[in-house]
Amino acid sequence: MAPDSESGFSRREVLATAGGAAAIAGLAHGAVLAQEAPKGKIAWRGPSAGKVRLKINGTERTVNVEPRTTLLDALRDHLDLTGSKRVCDRGACGACTVWIEGRPQNACLLLAIEVEGVPITTIEGLGTPERLHPVQEAFCQEDALQCGFCTPGMVMSCVALLKSNPKPSSQETREAIAGNLCRCGTYPNVLSAVERVARGGK
Ligand code: FES
Ligand code: FES
Known part of the structure; x- marks a missing residue:
């Protein structure tokens, strides 16, 4: 494809560097949750919709989406996985925190095509209403949610923290959830929930 005469970049190159732009924007998510461009090579797609294979919660799912579709939109609008919330979308x-290869990232900053074939975990992959994950259980016990909009993302960040650091300090937990905003102000209860899990659920 011929480069744009003014910018010197082709549209292909602009799309291919979208992950890099997301990486920069993701810095606002906090140091611990810093967005990283996925390792996979981005094949040229589009402009019309095409099949994208996503590996979600251990299951391969195929969506038919345009190259501009974010992972968050693919999850919510094409796969009915609405646990990851769309709040700011930027x-x-x-609120849209998922794990990409086990690390928390903002699904609204990733294109679905960027994470094709990469292991993705959403809140639906952690627990079920009948069998909550210990962190979800602790959130209930410590009253760590009110409206619940931030909660799936907050839980994803807390579980990721506890996996790598089973007994985090209060400061470490604060840093881990630095990119998760709660308008209802449940932060002290979230800290209590993480402490409860670190104590073995008591
Ligand atoms: S919806 Fe993705 S960071 Fe707010
Ligand atoms: S519980 Fe309402 S935004 Fe966190």
Whole structure:
């Protein structure tokens, strides 16, 4: 494809560097949750919709989406996985936090095509209403949610923290959830929930 005469970039190159732009924007998500461009090579797609294979919660799912479709939109609008919330849709709130290869990232800052074939975990992959994950259980016991909009993302960040650091300090927990905003102000209860899990659920 011929480069744009003014910018010197082709549209292909602009799309291919979208992950880099997301990486920069993701810095607003906090140091611990800093967005990283996925390792996979981005194949040229589009402009019309095409099949994208996503590896979600251990299951391969195929969506038919345009190259501009974010991972968050693919999850919510094409796969009916609505646990990840769309609040700011620009990497500022953390409500859409999922794990990419086990690390928390903002699904609204990733294109679905960027994470094709990469292991993705959403809140639906943690627990079920009948069998909550210990962190979800602790959130209930410590009253760590009110409206619940931030909660899935907050839980994803807390579980990721506890996996790598089973007994985090209060400061470490604060840093881990720095990119997760709670308008209802449940932060002290979230800290209590993490402490409860670190104590073995008591
Ligand atoms: S919806 Fe993704 S960071 Fe707010
Ligand atoms: S519980 Fe309402 S935004 Fe966190």
